[in-house]
Amino acid sequence: MLKAPIGILGGTFDPIHIGHLRPAIEARDALGLAEVRLLPNHIPPHRANPFCSSEQRLAMVALAAAENPGFVVDERELQRDKPSWTIDTLIELSQELPDTPVCFLMGMDSLLGLPSWHRWQELLDHAHLVVSKRPGWQPDYPGEVASLLARHQTRDVQDLHQHRQGHVWIADNLPIELSATRLRALLAAGQDPRYLLPAPVADYIRRHRLYQPSPSR
Numbered sequence: 001m002l003k004a005p006i007g008i009l010g011g012t013f014d015p016i017h018i019g020h021l022r023p024a025i026e027a028r029d030a031l032g033l034a035e036v037r038l039l040p041n042h043i044p045p046h047r048a049n050p051f052c053s054s055e056q057r058l059a060m061v062a063l064a065a066a067e068n069p070g071f072v073v074d075e076r077e078l079q080r081d082k083p084s085w086t087i088d089t090l091i092e093l094s095q096e097l098p099d100t101p102v103c104f105l106m107g108m109d110s111l112l113g114l115p116s117w118h119r120w121q122e123l124l125d126h127a128h129l130v131v132s133k134r135p136g137w138q139p140d141y142p143g144e145v146a147s148l149l150a151r152h153q154t155r156d157v158q159d160l161h162q163h164r165q166g167h168v169w170i171a172d173n174l175p176i177e178l179s180a181t182r183l184r185a186l187l188a189a190g191q192d193p194r195y196l197l198p199a200p201v202a203d204y205i206r207r208h209r210l211y212q213p214s215p216s217r
């Protein structure tokens with residue numbers, strides 16, 4: 001007998017915002033997820049720098065999780081000193097949780113780009129995929145994604161409970177047109193971010209003077 005499925009949401013979370021949180025809350029409730037784990041990604045030092053440190057991104061994710069029943073933070077990717085592939089994280093989780101279906105949550109932009117992910121065809125061997133609609137990304141699936149969906153898409157929630165992996169669920173969530181890029185631009189322009197992210201996260205950003213207008217403006 002399997003336990004109730006859990007959700008995993010990986011992201012840069014620079015910063016975490018309602019475009020991450022609303023679809024995750026709706027997935028928790030619509031799919032009966034026992035837990036949603038927020039998993040901040042490690043960002044390699046040589047890549048386009050995140051605007052905040054790992055500690056600051058983690059602190060903001062923890063503040064967001066604390067407000068939401070069932071939400072927890074999973075620090076595993078930050079604790080490694082190199083980026084981890086999603087496939088490795090999913091294999092690790094499925095070994096740790098042998099009786100629990102794992103639903104990997106992602107936005108439509110991520111599904112459309114899935115064929116560029118490392119060992120993407122193996123992801124469904126270790127988890128389900130739960131995809132949220134995202135304005136700006138239409139479900140015009142490239143061939144490889146269309147054929148993945150033809151084989152794995154389900155419209156029966158029970159499939160996510162009765163199997164540990166192997167199904168794709170396209171959610172009917174309220175689309176939220178917000179990205180962290182847009183939010184950073186708004187903050188850098190000195191605008192009030194209220195209602196676009198949790199109030200404790202907005203307070204944290206203000207206290208730590210993150211994403212501020214540059215002095216030359």
Ligand code: ATP
Nearest residue numbers: 010011012013019106107110134176178179180181
């Ligand atoms: P950035 O603008 O810095 O690229 P982002 O807002 O797109 O950031 P990420 O941390 O890259 O956020 O995203 C993590 C996950 O959350 C991805 O699967 C992404 O598809 C999803 N996501 C982010 N914003 C939304 C949104 N508005 N609606 C649905 N899914 C979203």
